[in-house]
Amino acid sequence: DAGVIQSPRHEVTEMGQEVTLRCKPISGHDYLFWYRQTMMRGLELLIYFNNNVPIDDSGMPEDRFSAKMPNASFSTLKIQPSEPRDSAVYFCASSSLAMSSYNEQFFGPGTRLTVL
Amino acid sequence: GEDVEQSLFLSVREGDSSVINCTYTDSSSTYLYWYKQEPGAGLQLLTYIFSNMDMKQDQRLTVLLNKKDKHLSLRIADTQTGDSAIYFCAEKGGGSYIPTFGRGTSLIVHP
Numbered sequence: 001d002a003g004v005i006q007s008p009r010h011e012v013t014e015m016g017q018e019v020t021l022r023c024k025p026i027s028g029h030d031y032l033f034w035y036r037q038t039m040m041r042g043l044e045l046l047i048y049f050n051n052n053v054p055i056d057d058s059g060m061p062e063d064r065f066s067a068k069m070p071n072a073s074f075s076t077l078k079i080q081p082s083e084p085r086d087s088a089v090y091f092c093a094s095s096s097l098a099m100s101s102y103n104e105q106f107f108g109p110g111t112r113l114t115v116l
Numbered sequence: 117g118e119d120v121e122q123s124l125f126l127s128v129r130e131g132d133s134s135v136i137n138c139t140y141t142d143s144s145s146t147y148l149y150w151y152k153q154e155p156g157a158g159l160q161l162l163t164y165i166f167s168n169m170d171m172k173q174d175q176r177l178t179v180l181l182n183k184k185d186k187h188l189s190l191r192i193a194d195t196q197t198g199d200s201a202i203y204f205c206a207e208k209g210g211g212s213y214i215p216t217f218g219r220g221t222s223l224i225v226h227p
Contacts, residue, residue, distance in 0.1 A: 004158070031213070042219035043159075043204065056214075091158050102147050102166070103208055103215065107158030 004108035006092050012114045018080040021111045023092030024073055028099065029106070034067055034077050035091040037110070043091075049075065082115045089113070120218035122205050127224045134192040136221045138205030141186060148181060149215060150190045151204040159204060163190075192223075200225045 005024040013019055025032050034046040047057040052069045060067070064083070069075040079086055089112050093105040122138045140148070146167050151159040165172045165179045165188075172179045178191040188207075192199055202222050206215040 033214075043217045045214065045217075048214065093158070097213065102149075102164050103213065104161045104164070105159075105215070107160065109156075109158050 004092055004094055004106050006090075006108035006111050008111060009109065010112045010114075012116065013082055014116050015083055016081040017115075018078065019082045019086075019113060019115075021077040021090050021092075021113070023075045023077070023108060025075070025092070025094030026096075026106055027073070029094035029096040030072075031095045031097075032069060032075050033091075033093040033095075033105065034075070035093065035107075037089045037091060038087075046077070079113075082113075084115045087113055087115050120205055120207055120216050122203075122218040122221050124219065125222050125224070127226065128195050130195060130197055130225055130227050132195055134190075134195045134199070134223055134225075136190045136192075136203050136205075136223065138188040138190075138218055139186055140188065140205070140207045140216075142207055142209045142216070143186070144210040145186075145207040146210045147208045147215075148179075148188050149204075149206040149208075150177075150179065150188075151206060151217075153202040153204065153220065155201070162203070195223075195225050197225045197227070199223060 033048040046059045049069045067077045089110045091110045093107045095105045119141045128134045149164040150162045152162045153159045176193045180189045202220040204220045205218040208215040
């Protein structure tokens, strides 16, 4: 398996623009997570899905952030409008309780977002 | 809520042992993990320990768990420059599927 795939790897945009980050989880995994990593706040869980259904979005910072999972192999995280304080590395991760009894999470390589 | 604390930086000399420490608050933790993040990459599971164990060894890695004090440590023997990375401690409570991550410890290995 290719692992968790994220695109783009780097995104530079201007304040006010819409940003869409994409993720393809590992085939067969039924949990998908979106994290944000910054120097100031460390690794933050934004939202997670189980079987394509959002379970907990309490980590989403505000209404400018939205996430969807239209099918088992694709998820998006959208920021509209983007602000400089959204600059961070965004990670997608997936897991499967059936495949890993100890709940290992598999992380993608991340998208480095810079909002000017 | 659950909390996982770890120091932010550790600097060691190549060939020495590294010990990264972590404390957590959830007394119902079932699994505890160490993830490694190399520069420019995502996190990758390094090792884990079940809460009914107090030690786990895997080649150069030794994990010690003191459940009474809610303290977890990762010892890397004969630390190499390739071990330079950020190490995240994480725990999963019995009532949750989702692990809680610490902020990560940056391990710097110098010659």
